[in-house]
Amino acid sequence: MNEFLIKPKIHFGEDALLALSSLPGRSAFLVTDQAMVKFGLAERVTSLLKQQQIRCRQYDEVASDPDISAIVSGMKLMDDDYPDLVIALGGGSVIDAAKAVMYALWHCRKDSGRSKPCFVAIPTTSGTGSEVTSFSVIKSRSQKLVLVDEFMLPDIAILDPQLVKSVPASITADTGMDVLCHALEAYVSRKASDFSDAMAEKVVQMVFGHLLTCYQQGSNLPAREKMHNASCMAGMAFTNASLGITHSLAHALGGMFGIPHGRANALLMTSVVAFNADVDGNCDTPAAHKYAALARLLGLPSTSVRDGVNSLLVAIETLKQEMQLPANLQAAGVEEHRFQVCLGELATQALHDSCTPTNPRDVNAADLEKLFRLAYSGGPVQLQ
Numbered sequence: 001m002n003e004f005l006i007k008p009k010i011h012f013g014e015d016a017l018l019a020l021s022s023l024p025g026r027s028a029f030l031v032t033d034q035a036m037v038k039f040g041l042a043e044r045v046t047s048l049l050k051q052q053q054i055r056c057r058q059y060d061e062v063a064s065d066p067d068i069s070a071i072v073s074g075m076k077l078m079d080d081d082y083p084d085l086v087i088a089l090g091g092g093s094v095i096d097a098a099k100a101v102m103y104a105l106w107h108c109r110k111d112s113g114r115s116k117p118c119f120v121a122i123p124t125t126s127g128t129g130s131e132v133t134s135f136s137v138i139k140s141r142s143q144k145l146v147l148v149d150e151f152m153l154p155d156i157a158i159l160d161p162q163l164v165k166s167v168p169a170s171i172t173a174d175t176g177m178d179v180l181c182h183a184l185e186a187y188v189s190r191k192a193s194d195f196s197d198a199m200a201e202k203v204v205q206m207v208f209g210h211l212l213t214c215y216q217q218g219s220n221l222p223a224r225e226k227m228h229n230a231s232c233m234a235g236m237a238f239t240n241a242s243l244g245i246t247h248s249l250a251h252a253l254g255g256m257f258g259i260p261h262g263r264a265n266a267l268l269m270t271s272v273v274a275f276n277a278d279v280d281g282n283c284d285t286p287a288a289h290k291y292a293a294l295a296r297l298l299g300l301p302s303t304s305v306r307d308g309v310n311s312l313l314v315a316i317e318t319l320k321q322e323m324q325l326p327a328n329l330q331a332a333g334v335e336e337h338r339f340q341v342c343l344g345e346l347a348t349q350a351l352h353d354s355c356t357p358t359n360p361r362d363v364n365a366a367d368l369e370k371l372f373r374l375a376y377s378g379g380p381v382q383l384q
Helices: 016-022 034-038 041-051 068-080 092-108 169-188 194-216 221-241 245-257 261-277 286-297 305-322 336-351 365-377
Strands: 009-012 027-031 055-059 085-090 118-123 135-140 143-148 156-159
Touching (some): 009 221, 041 085, 055 068, 092 143, 118 221, 143 245, 156 221, 194 286, 245 261, 245 336, 245 365, 261 305, 336 365
Parallel strands (some): 085 118, 118 156
Antiparallel strands (some): 135 143
16 A cells, blocks of 8 residues: 655745745744854744744754754754744755754653644745755764654745745756656655656656846746746655755765755766666666656657667756856866775765665665766766
8 A cells, every 4th residue: 555645735936935924823932043143034923923032042053064063052942942933944954953953952841741743844946845855964073964853844835935035046947957866766665656757757847947147147937936836746756756866966965075965966967867877888777767758758869768768868867058157076076095995984875875775776776886987977867
């Protein structure tokens, strides 16, 4: 028996932030970062809460790739005045941190008789889809830990394109490729279903239709809204279908070398698509057939399965080039000697990542090392 979980109530479109005016509760705990404080977005949220006479405590020290110490700090502050509402305002790191703070504190205090707070997620980047997923990624030393629990699913997600129109082009590119990767991996996952496939297919169309416009014209609100919605839909697909080894490899790279998550996915994506499709062999895997179906959906040449896979690979590489993303890990600044020293540990971490079991093709450590090497200096996949 399978299931498809859709939990968060989603408010979307221009001025969706006004949904804060109808939240239940009398006290709130706002998790955010210094960028949201600097740009006045945190104040916009607290002002709307004050209008509803909801008092608010603010934890605004979340950094990119939050670690365990950041979670502990948030837990202490939240425990001092346990709220009715937890609101996460920011990118994936902020939303993941809020999830981990709630999750850890709840388990530490589950015998206290407290009710679980209403959890509201307000993404300010179009990438992780964390506002509708049960996933949280937390850093521990040089490793990223992937937590997965339905407890962490937000109750309400607010998608307001006004909050993403000023995102810099480079971050738009990184996060947009993360959206594409979520859709591609959910689509070929061992846990994929008709329901997740429908969302993944739509997301792939939306990314190729609107991401480049967002990159080139950041203030284009219709395009921003489409990518914001696509990010959320991709999150809904992968929280049900899970992901694959692009994310496993990217988690290891991000923990070891600090490469932004979306960029790491972009650097690894085509190598993994080629591997899952078995382009060096018969190109007749279940994943290959699904990639070819995506190529047809995008109107790309697909007279055979191999032709369709190759067309999709070309389209991905072209999109990366048009957004001036680095061609490989070397171009992304990863020093060769350290890469070689860390290669075995990178592969081990990726092999044991929680995303690996649902990859459509079985892998071992040697396969993962090969994929890392291809991503280091290989450049675009050599098509067959």
